[in-house]
Structure formats: C-alpha cells, structure tokens
Amino acid sequence: MEWLTAFLNDLQLSGPALWHGFTITLKVLVMATIGGILIGTLLALMRLSSIRVLNLFAQGYVNLFRSIPLLLVLMWFYFAVPFFYTALTGNYLTIDTALVSSIVAFMLFEAAYFSEIVRAGIQSIPKGQTAAAYALGMTYGQSMRLIILPQAFRKMTPLLLQQTIILFQDSTMVYAIGLLDFFRTNYVRGDLMALLTQYILFAGLVYFSVSLIATYAVKKLQRRLTV
Amino acid sequence: MTEPKIMIDLQNVSKWYKDFQVLTDCSTQIRQGEVVVVCGPSGSGKSTLIKTVNGLEPFQKGQILVDGISISDPKTNLNKLRSRVGMVFQHFELFPHLSITENLTIAQVKVLGRSEAEAKQKGLAYLDRVGLSSQANKFPAQLSGGQQQRVAIARALSMDPIAMLFDEPTSALDPEMITEVLDVMVELAREGMTMMCVTHEMGFARQVANRVIFMDQGKIVEDCTKDEFFNTQRGERAQQFLDKILH
Numbered sequence: 366m367e368w369l370t371a372f373l374n375d376l377q378l379s380g381p382a383l384w385h386g387f388t389i390t391l392k393v394l395v396m397a398t399i400g401g402i403l404i405g406t407l408l409a410l411m412r413l414s415s416i417r418v419l420n421l422f423a424q425g426y427v428n429l430f431r432s433i434p435l436l437l438v439l440m441w442f443y444f445a446v447p448f449f450y451t452a453l454t455g456n457y458l459t460i461d462t463a464l465v466s467s468i469v470a471f472m473l474f475e476a477a478y479f480s481e482i483v484r485a486g487i488q489s490i491p492k493g494q495t496a497a498a499y500a501l502g503m504t505y506g507q508s509m510r511l512i513i514l515p516q517a518f519r520k521m522t523p524l525l526l527q528q529t530i531i532l533f534q535d536s537t538m539v540y541a542i543g544l545l546d547f548f549r550t551n552y553v554r555g556d557l558m559a560l561l562t563q564y565i566l567f568a569g570l571v572y573f574s575v576s577l578i579a580t581y582a583v584k585k586l587q588r589r590l591t592v
Numbered sequence: 593m594t595e596p597k598i599m600i601d602l603q604n605v606s607k608w609y610k611d612f613q614v615l616t617d618c619s620t621q622i623r624q625g626e627v628v629v630v631c632g633p634s635g636s637g638k639s640t641l642i643k644t645v646n647g648l649e650p651f652q653k654g655q656i657l658v659d660g661i662s663i664s665d666p667k668t669n670l671n672k673l674r675s676r677v678g679m680v681f682q683h684f685e686l687f688p689h690l691s692i693t694e695n696l697t698i699a700q701v702k703v704l705g706r707s708e709a710e711a712k713q714k715g716l717a718y719l720d721r722v723g724l725s726s727q728a729n730k731f732p733a734q735l736s737g738g739q740q741q742r743v744a745i746a747r748a749l750s751m752d753p754i755a756m757l758f759d760e761p762t763s764a765l766d767p768e769m770i771t772e773v774l775d776v777m778v779e780l781a782r783e784g785m786t787m788m789c790v791t792h793e794m795g796f797a798r799q800v801a802n803r804v805i806f807m808d809q810g811k812i813v814e815d816c817t818k819d820e821f822f823n824t825q826r827g828e829r830a831q832q833f834l835d836k837i838l839h
Contacts, residue, residue: 494685516689
C-alpha cells in the first residue's frame with residue numbers, strides 16, 4: 366500500500382495546483398459551451414434560412430469542422446493566431462495563447478455539433494407555432510426569440526448537456542498545446558514526483574466520476590422535462 | 593344606404609406547388625361586418641386560400657387587398673398588416689411555454705407596443721368574454737381543447753383586429769367541445785366582426801353566415817348568399833357535398 370500512501374501524501378501538497386488546473390478545465394468548458402451554443406444557434410438559423418448564401422455557408426462550416434480532427438483545430442489556433450496577430454499588428458501576443466486558443470478552438474469546433482442539435486430542436490417545433498407568431502404580426506426575429514427558440518431549447522437541454530459532458534472529456538486534448546488543465550496538471554505533477562501511474566489513475570477517476578454524475582443528473586432532468 | 597367597405601378583396605388568386613396548381617383564379621370580396629363561410633371537400637384548397645389572406649401562404653398570381661392594402665406588394669409592411677388581422681388555427685397554436693395571460697399579452701406588448709398593464713387588462717377582458725377568466729395563470733397544456741381554442745380567439749381579439757380568419761377552428765375538437773367554441777364565434781359574428789371561416793359546421797353557417805363559398809379542386813365553385821346555398825339547387829359538386837354533410 367506504500368504507493369498509495371506516497372500518492373496521498375503528495376496529493377495534500379499538490380491540491381491547490383490540481384484545483385487550479387480544474388478551474389482551467391472548467392473555464393474552457395464553460396466558455397466553449399456558451400460560445401459554441403451561441404455560434405451554433407446562429408449557424409442553425411442560417412442553415413434553416415431560405416437565403417442560399419447563408420445556407421451554404423452554414424453547411425460548409427458544419428461539414429468542415431466535422432471532417433477534421435479536433436486536435437488539428439486546436440493546434441492550428443495555437444500556432445496560427447499568434448502568427449497572424451504578429452503579421453498584422455507587428456506586436457507579439459501578451460495573452461495566454463494556450464488558454465485562448467483552447468477556448469476559441471473548442472468554441473468553433475463545438476459550434477458545428479451544437480448547430481446540428483439546435484437545428485433539430487427548431488425543426489421539432491410544429492410549423493403552426495411559427496404561423497401563429499407571424500399571424501400575430503411578429504417579425505422573424507421576434508418569432509424565433511420569443512416563441513420558437515425558448516421551446517426548442519427546452520427540448521434540447523438534455524442533448525446540449527450531454528454534448529457538454531463529451532466536451533468535458535475531450536478538453537483533455539489541450540494537453541497537446543501545453544495548457545495546464547486538470548489532466549495535464551496531474552500528468553506534470555506525477556511525472557515530477559515519480560507518481561505518474563497514481564496521478565493518471567486519480568485523474569481518470571475524477572473525470573469518470575464527474576461525467577457519470579453529470580450524465581445521471583441529465584437523465585433525471587430529461588425525465589422531468591418530458592413529463 | 594351605402595354598402596359597407598370591402599375589407600378583404602381577393603382578385604384572381606392562383607397558387608402552384610411546383611407544377612401542381614392548388615388555387616385557380618379565386619376571386620371574392622368580404623365586406624365589413626360580413627360573415628363568410630368557406631367549405632368544400634378536403635384538399636379543395638380552402639385552408640390554403642384563407643392563409644393567403646394574411647400572407648402565411650404566398651401565391652404566384654392575382655392580388656389580395658386587405659383594407660385596401662395589397663398583401664403581395666413588397667412595399668407593404670406585412671407584419672403590421674398581419675397584426676391587424678386575427679387568425680384562429682385548427683390546432684389552436686397557443687404558445688405552450690407561456691401562461692395563458694402571457695399568451696394573451698405577448699404580441700400586444702411586442703408587436704403593438706402596448707404597456708404590460710394595458711395589454712393585461714385588455715387580454716383578461718377578452719378572456720372573461722370567452723368565459724375563462726379563472727384560467728389566467730394556467731398553462732395551455734392544462735386546458736381542454738375547447739378552452740384552448742377559446743383562449744386562441746381571445747388572443748386574436750386582444751389585438752383589436754379589423755377582421756378574423758378562422759381555419760377549421762373546430763375540426764380538432766371533441767364533439768362536446770365544438771359548441772363552446774361555436775358559441776363564441778356566433779356571438780362575435782352578431783357583434784358585427786368581419787369573419788372568414790373555413791369550417792364544416794353547416795349549423796354555424798345557417799345561423800350567422802351572410803355568404804357561403806364552396807370550393808373544389810382549388811376553384812371557387814359557388815359563392816352565394818346563405819339562403820341560396822342551402823335552399824336552392826346548387827351545382828352538382830356542391831350538391832353532392834351538401835348531401836353528404838347534411839345526410
């Protein structure tokens with residue numbers, strides 16, 4: 366049991382660092398989810414629009430991001446954003462490139478997935494609801510904002526949350542660009558203290574527990590929403 | 593006595609879905625205070641026709657004037673025009689995520705720019721008129737079909753419409769609920785509301801309609817006064833329909 370006690374002793378010291386890593390993971394998760402849903406909703410509206418240019422743009426966007434690996438998107442942003450920033454302004458980026466790249470990459474990547482969920486959500490609302498909104502004199506914007514989207518989001522909430530749980534796990538990929546999220550903090554600490562196996566197991570346990578509890582909560586919510 | 597002004601004026605309206613013609617040269621006029629019942633077999637285009645009146649269904653040929661304003665003119669503010677024409681749907685189409693009160697007030701506030709207080713006062717007054725003031729704080733799903741349709745009528749009336757369109761308002765209702773909706777409609781007709789109603793309720797037509805329009809295969813086949821329609825020999829197609837529906 367010595368390998369466990371050594372780990373537990375070290376965990377007391379590394380606790381604050383791990384917690385900080387966890388807040389980074391949460392930051393990426395929350396920002397990417399909010400941004401992804403906003404952009405995804407816009408894409409969904411474009412996809413459903415009768416204006417051909419918008420429609421094609423949304424289709425192209427979704428196809429593009431669904432056809433390239435997340436890891437590549439992540440790296441592109443990590444390398445491309447500072448490059449273009451410097452090329453355009455002549456200055457060097459002073460922000461935390463790894464964090465910003467992670468957030469932007471996940472946001473844009475998730476937007477493609479969220480847009481499909483939102484599109485299905487909008488399409489699940491009966492056509493008559495739009496007709497009724499229009500018949501009362503509402504504009505397209507009003508009917509979407511006040512009538513269709515509130516109903517659609519209610520229906521999609523479980524799916525959106527499920528996608529967020531997947532994102533929670535996928536966010537470990539920021540490892541590749543060196544962002545000290547929860548997983549990488551565990552890895553670095555374990556490597557440093559020669560407790561790598563224990564730290565990786567521990568990280569896995571945390572990701573597993575959080576995801577499992579969240580999935581269970583979503584299922585419960587879903588049952589309440591469908592009643 | 594001068595004739596009341598024409599509120600709804602359909603001139604040779606034709607509509608196609610791709611190659612299939614759903615409406616062929618439909619023309620009729622509805623004057624202020626008139627109640628016109630549109631009937632005909634299913635698939636005859638009557639629902640499509642009534643939906644062209646407030647621009648919910650586009651059409652390719654002809655013209656529709658509502659209170660003198662053209663529906664298809666690109667310069668027309670269609671949203672504004674629609675806010676002046678009430679519409680009641682077959683499936684009620686109350687907004688399920690909003691309470692009854694919110695259903696009654698949302699368009700008044702967001703479209704007409706009324707204050708919350710004014711909208712609520714007006715909405716609740718109409719809710720009272722359809723006999724449902726006790727349901728103000730419930731949600732649509734908690735009401736029966738007949739009650740939902742009465743709320744839908746109150747919602748349309750709250751906008752102070754210049755005319756009301758009814759698209760098979762009782763077709764989705766259980767028989768015992770049809771009467772409560774028809775009673776509200778009869779009362780409305782007697783108060784002088786301009787009404788265009790797609791319905792199979794011939795009792796309603798007999799009671800309050802001024803005119804009856806009979807449609808078949810996208811064409812207006814009969815357009816005559818109620819008495820002519822029910823009491824004199826009509827064309828073969830209309831007669832068949834009447835014989836069936838009145839057994």
